[in-house]
Amino acid sequence: MWIYEKKLEHPVRVSCPDVKFAKMVISQYGGPDGELSASLRYINQRYSMPTDTAKALLTDIGTEEMAHMEMIAALVYKLVDGACPEDFKAAGWEGQWVQHDHGLFWTDVNGVPWTAKYIACLGDPIADLTEDMAAEQKARATYEHLIAATDDPLAKDTLRFLWQREVVHFQRFGEMLNEVQDWMANSKHMWMGHRPEK
Numbered sequence: 001m002w003i004y005e006k007k008l009e010h011p012v013r014v015s016c017p018d019v020k021f022a023k024m025v026i027s028q029y030g031g032p033d034g035e036l037s038a039s040l041r042y043i044n045q046r047y048s049m050p051t052d053t054a055k056a057l058l059t060d061i062g063t064e065e066m067a068h069m070e071m072i073a074a075l076v077y078k079l080v081d082g083a084c085p086e087d088f089k090a091a092g093w094e095g096q097w098v099q100h101d102h103g104l105f106w107t108d109v110n111g112v113p114w115t116a117k118y119i120a121c122l123g124d125p126i127a128d129l130t131e132d133m134a135a136e137q138k139a140r141a142t143y144e145h146l147i148a149a150t151d152d153p154l155a156k157d158t159l160r161f162l163w164q165r166e167v168v169h170f171q172r173f174g175e176m177l178n179e180v181q182d183w184m185a186n187s188k189h190m191w192m193g194h195r196p197e198k
């Protein structure tokens with residue numbers, strides 16, 4: 001169960017609308033390393049984690065990624081505020097206008113729709129936590145690309161906050177990977193009851 005708090009995790013502001021930049025930011029909404037991918041990946045993987053602390057971490061970070069998806073939605077929405085069809089055409093994003101107007105849709109920067117192929121769940125905690133660490137690094141790098149692509153200090157502030165959270169998540173997943181590896185090495189229980197003894 002989730003309880004919705006009617007505020008953003010961090011303020012989302014822009015100095016002025018910028019459709020061209022919105023077209024880039026949408027990648028963190030529905031792209032491979034975006035916030036939808038992150039939230040669904042972690043909230044799904046939590047079920048096959050072997051310890052309560054690992055389940056809790058995946059749930060916590062997956063939930064926070066949903067809040068980040070909300071921030072990206074707010075950012076894109078503000079960047080296209082008041083834009084007319086000509087503005088979308090000038091930004092090379094007329095496909096967005098024709099199919100979605102000012103509505104949001106999960107695509108990457110090239111218009112490729114979100115797919116479950118972006119996420120994985122092997123059911124093996126080592127494989128899954130390692131994937132999560134890589135995912136955080138890819139999200140971190142994408143935010144660095146976006147920060148470099150705008151001169152708007154307010155948009156940069158929003159993106160820097162999200163960048164910082166990816167760095168923290170990477171550290172948390174790294175700590176959990178060590179913890180789970182220790183647990184597996186010391187546990188007398190067979191993993192999930194079906195792992196053959198070596």
Ligand SMILES: [Fe+2]
Nearest residue numbers: 136165166169
């Ligand atoms: Fe993250």
